[in-house]
Amino acid sequence: MAKRLVPLLNRVLVEKIVPPSKTNAGILLPEKSTKLNSGRVTAVGPGIRDKEGKIIPVAVKEGDTVLLPEYGGTEVKLGDKEYHLFRDDDILGTLHD
Template sequence: MPPRRPLPLFDQVLVERSIAKTVTKGDIMLLEKSQGKILQATVVAIGLGSKGKCGEIQPVSMKVGNKILLPEYGGTKVVLDDKDYFLFRDCDVLRKYVD
């Protein structure tokens, strides 16, 4: 049975950050300090959406599997099955990459 992923509440998005590249195109090894913070991620789970002023549900603007660009700071770190994930609000995501 595959591991279950939690369902984020409201307009929250659960993401997994991309892995930092440790080697450049010219085969130069990068130190961890010089790699910088990884701002790209993949959406793992989404909430149902937030309530509007009239009580209607406004769905989250992305789907599971979307590649996104995150802000440098923010989000809540969540550890599941010894893997690091992050929770962000839908409106905090900077960009959704088009396939």
């Protein structure tokens, strides 16, 4: 039942990152301070075509950590895991340490 999804067009499959609700030292964090709507890119589509038929590559790549919009995206369940599909132009940016 667990399948691999290859997104179409400029869609991006993202696994959301659930932030830890306590610090490493075990102190409980207030909910607000930990909320960053981010995810890891699991798969990307081939991109959409521009007006002249050329493929525009997707703006993120597999493995990227991305900042996601608060709303939108399509929930997808593959095997046990929950993912979200976004159009690449809905993804806000990439996150780096």
